[in-house]
Amino acid sequence: MNHDLPVLYSFRRCPYAMRARLAIRHANIKVELREIELRSKPAQMLEASPKGTVPVLVLGDGTVIDESLDIMLWALQQNDPGKWLQVNDFEALIQTNDSSFKYNLDRYKYAERYPEHPAGFYRQQGELFLAELESRLMRTQYLCGSYFSIADAAIAPFIRQFAAVDERVFQTLPYPALKRWLAAFLTLPLFDAVMSRYAAWKPGSSSVAFGYDAV
Template sequence: MTQDILTTPQPILWSFRRCPYAMRARMAVLSAGLEVELREIKLKDKPQAFLQASPSATVPNLQASDLNLDESRDIMRWALGKSDPHGLLNMPSIGETLIAQNDGPFKAALDHTKYSDRYPDLDAKSERAQASNFIQSLETQLAKYPFLTGDRPTLADIAIFPFVRQFAHIDRAWFEAQPWPNVILWLDSFIQSADFQKAMTKVIVWEEHASPYLFGQAS
């Protein structure tokens, strides 16, 4: 446990603006109406305080008085466990299934597509097709409901849309040409939301002894 955990009044959320895992953690904090000290880092120049905090040396990481969370799903559930005014945690089991598929095979295929030069032994078109299979499963859900598990957003929507956004941004023109009208509408609704605009606000990279940047809304 670091000195920050003992002395900082707000929980500390280590983040990187463009990371989809960090995006969904910030979205959960906003939905919960919590306030944290947001510490933006550079992935190519990680500060020592962050490396001491995060066992995996990856964002997001959350430090509070009584815990240290190093997985975005845990951070989301921590935030919503404190306050869940929109009932995001109240979702059917299909939501957990979709999150597992997103975080597992879809994220792998997404990375193999987006960073194809890092995987010369893999066929980028085949990997994009694998990722597209997951998007098609979301399209099937969204053809039935406005959100992934029903008539209102749940944890599944918040957990998954940042990764669909990342996949879409590889080639947005190609993405929009696919037969996924409901996914595109669903994705754009989150991208255009007030919470996402707040979550994506550019902040100065954290430096020791700098004034804390408070993110979210105090309850």
């Protein structure tokens, strides 16, 4: 393993880490992947980014990028074979996903922690965003046009998480275009490639190269 490679601290199921891995893989950039355990975060990661959340990317020169969207942009600005960045108005859409939708998603998923309202209330609040996505997907195949872009990669992991809270209920919701879009995302070879399982990294353990095979 080349020790000058960027190091990516990740957690397989985290949607923020998922979107970062999608962009890195798409950009065909090679990194050293370090899968972490949330209950036992490595000191090296916490030293690089004391906030303690994934993903964290440490570049060869020591620069730390610890926001998932910034990692996506870093990767795509180096190599963007699918022209993910050549779409309009993705910033506002991702901002809505990361703010109000994520707020309600967390409360829907962990409703027992937020007893002020029942889970259904938070689901309905989240559906405001689903309805916006449905409207877009009724007009175009993907969120920002005719091809998969940064918006789809950044948002799909969170819609996947929303659907998984109660899959039976999700299937009853009136968003057929969104359901088709999500199902297509889940069958992408790119998605499959970034969801491989790795043992938790510990100092001295074998390194895992990630992102260097074109998909």
